[in-house]
Amino acid sequence: MTETHESAPLDAVIVGAGFAGMYAIYKLRQAGMRVRAFEAGEDVGGTWYWNRYPGARCDVESVEYSYSFSEELQQEWQWSERYAAQAEILRYANHVADRFGLRDAIGFETRVTSGEFDSDTNLWTVATDRGDVVRARFFVMAGGCLSLPRMPDFPGLDEFQGKLYHTGMWPHEGVDFSGLRVGVIGTGSSGIQVIPQIARQASELTVFQRTPNFSLPAFNRAMDPEFEREYKAIYAVHRDKARYSSAGIAGHPTPEKGAMDDAPDERQRVYEGGWLRGTTGFTRIYKDILSDPVANSTMAEFVREKIRRTVKDPKVAALLTPTDHHIGTKRICLDTGYFETYNRANVTLRNVRSEPIVSITSQGIRTEAADYAYDAIVFATGYDAVTGAVLNIDIRTKGGASLAEKWTAGPRTYLGLMTAGFPNLFLITGPGSPSVLTNMLTSIEHHVEWIAECLQHLRDKGMVRMEAQRGFEDEWVEHVNQVADATLFPTANSWYTGANIPGKPRVFLPYIGGHGNYRIKCAEVASNGYEGFALSA
Ligand code: NAP
Numbered sequence: 001m002t003e004t005h006e007s008a009p010l011d012a013v014i015v016g017a018g019f020a021g022m023y024a025i026y027k028l029r030q031a032g033m034r035v036r037a038f039e040a041g042e043d044v045g046g047t048w049y050w051n052r053y054p055g056a057r058c059d060v061e062s063v064e065y066s067y068s069f070s071e072e073l074q075q076e077w078q079w080s081e082r083y084a085a086q087a088e089i090l091r092y093a094n095h096v097a098d099r100f101g102l103r104d105a106i107g108f109e110t111r112v113t114s115g116e117f118d119s120d121t122n123l124w125t126v127a128t129d130r131g132d133v134v135r136a137r138f139f140v141m142a143g144g145c146l147s148l149p150r151m152p153d154f155p156g157l158d159e160f161q162g163k164l165y166h167t168g169m170w171p172h173e174g175v176d177f178s179g180l181r182v183g184v185i186g187t188g189s190s191g192i193q194v195i196p197q198i199a200r201q202a203s204e205l206t207v208f209q210r211t212p213n214f215s216l217p218a219f220n221r222a223m224d225p226e227f228e229r230e231y232k233a234i235y236a237v238h239r240d241k242a243r244y245s246s247a248g249i250a251g252h253p254t255p256e257k258g259a260m261d262d263a264p265d266e267r268q269r270v271y272e273g274g275w276l277r278g279t280t281g282f283t284r285i286y287k288d289i290l291s292d293p294v295a296n297s298t299m300a301e302f303v304r305e306k307i308r309r310t311v312k313d314p315k316v317a318a319l320l321t322p323t324d325h326h327i328g329t330k331r332i333c334l335d336t337g338y339f340e341t342y343n344r345a346n347v348t349l350r351n352v353r354s355e356p357i358v359s360i361t362s363q364g365i366r367t368e369a370a371d372y373a374y375d376a377i378v379f380a381t382g383y384d385a386v387t388g389a390v391l392n393i394d395i396r397t398k399g400g401a402s403l404a405e406k407w408t409a410g411p412r413t414y415l416g417l418m419t420a421g422f423p424n425l426f427l428i429t430g431p432g433s434p435s436v437l438t439n440m441l442t443s444i445e446h447h448v449e450w451i452a453e454c455l456q457h458l459r460d461k462g463m464v465r466m467e468a469q470r471g472f473e474d475e476w477v478e479h480v481n482q483v484a485d486a487t488l489f490p491t492a493n494s495w496y497t498g499a500n501i502p503g504k505p506r507v508f509l510p511y512i513g514g515h516g517n518y519r520i521k522c523a524e525v526a527s528n529g530y531e532g533f534a535l536s537a
Helices: 019-030 071-076 086-099 189-201 225-233 235-243 264-277 280-284 293-310 314-320 440-460 470-485 515-527
Strands: 010-015 035-038 112-118 123-128 133-141 163-166 181-185 204-209 215-217 333-335 347-351 357-360 364-367 371-373 376-379 394-397 425-427 465-468 533-536
Touching: 010 019, 010 112, 019 035, 019 086, 019 440, 071 235, 181 189, 181 364, 189 204, 189 333, 225 235, 235 440, 235 515, 264 280, 264 293, 293 314, 314 347, 440 515, 465 470
Parallel strands: 010 035, 010 133, 112 394, 133 425, 163 376, 181 204, 181 376, 204 347, 215 333
Antiparallel strands: 112 123, 123 133, 357 364, 364 371, 465 533
16 A cells, blocks of 8 residues: 555654564554554564574573563463474464554555655655655654674675575575585574574585684473463563563573682582573673673683583584684574584584685685585575664655764664654664663563653653754763773674674674663653653644
């Protein structure tokens, strides 16, 4: 359906129908607002709609990686595993869309291409690749933090005669790798999940690794009914704990001790216990792992030793052992049989640092050392994170600058929620908010609820325009940087800093001050009459 300028303006246009977009539709409608969402996929689910590669699984426990806004929903839904697989999470997203009647608000297979704010009318005009043109008071970015897949620009990509895949754009019908020669590029969370699965099918699998990563066994298992029953009995208590925790995860309590407070033997016991729990909260065992290089090295060495013990060939083990970054400063991974996969006879590891990829050829991959032939190549090469999906839309004010221009040297926001100069534009889990350092569901719910309350406040006060004030934004950006600089995070070449994208400004993108603290700050800002934002009638 094509809407035109003649239609009455909506209250809000929402970009995306993943978990953020769906909740925004629900919450704003609940507040009596007229909303429309646009979603590039054919259906809801966002990341879980696109990432259908074998092995795709959440690394936050199912009972936590789910909506908390409806007691009925969280009681009735049953997760089958401790860490849910992609298909189950997608079923959950569909269940939510049906249960709360969200689909009629969504234009599927439609990508938002531009948004222009007119200061005379205080309205956004939003256009899509299907020719829709809609006007709305508010423009809400819910396009996700890891949703714009990135293919390295190797020459020859078009020449390959086999099949090319990216983990973040996986074919819906699935892929059968049986008997095929497969090359996988990338060993981040996606690569680490997909590699063991492909290895079981392919006749030969070659992994092209640029940076070895720290990964822990997930110890995934079927949901224990007793655990589920006990958890659900006090669900609200767990959720509240998550809301005021650092990572938005109830199961990751804030540590009090430093690593060097324990004697080496005790520390080893603590690490061993943490290891067996199988959680990304491992790096939160001690309070200084992510800020003190000495503390960090004790944990890193523990994990390195695990890798050496798992991988039988010492040369391969050495290549798989991370030494160029502090543990946790690149997103830690959870795996199922990842390192064990390199003990298989059909799996080869190639080091892209000593043997850089030169091009993709008609037959496979050419490195500086040799030509390798494949039937399929899988890119597990990540995303233009946090800012990619927002800047993929041409966002501007009428007669003014574009957001891309404003963010040339890196994103600037106030609280990660709004950016000065772009009134009525809201970012869900935007840069400068805890977002990707947390359970995304906790952060999404927090932002959607804050925005919904804010829009109700504006309506109640007869206001039609809200904008972040530059001075407050500058202070927030400085604070975000200061907090990051007090940690080891900026030392790593990670997507957290934009280092994975050639030419992307090096800025630590999320806010690392902790979800709970951040939530309190956002509440204070709201209760002080939206301090730092200019509101006008
Ligand atoms: P990623 O962490 O950015 O990893 C991309 C991988 O591709 C890295 O190993 C990278 O090497 C490599 N690479 C990129 N360009 C390359 C090139 N030109 N040549 C050779 N290698 C190249 O991306 P991801 O694995 O998709 O994960 C992104 C994030 O999504 C994760 O950190 C996580 O937050 C989320 N995720 C979560 C789950 C889960 O819940 N379990 C699963 C998947 C993804 P370098 O390290 O050297 O750059």
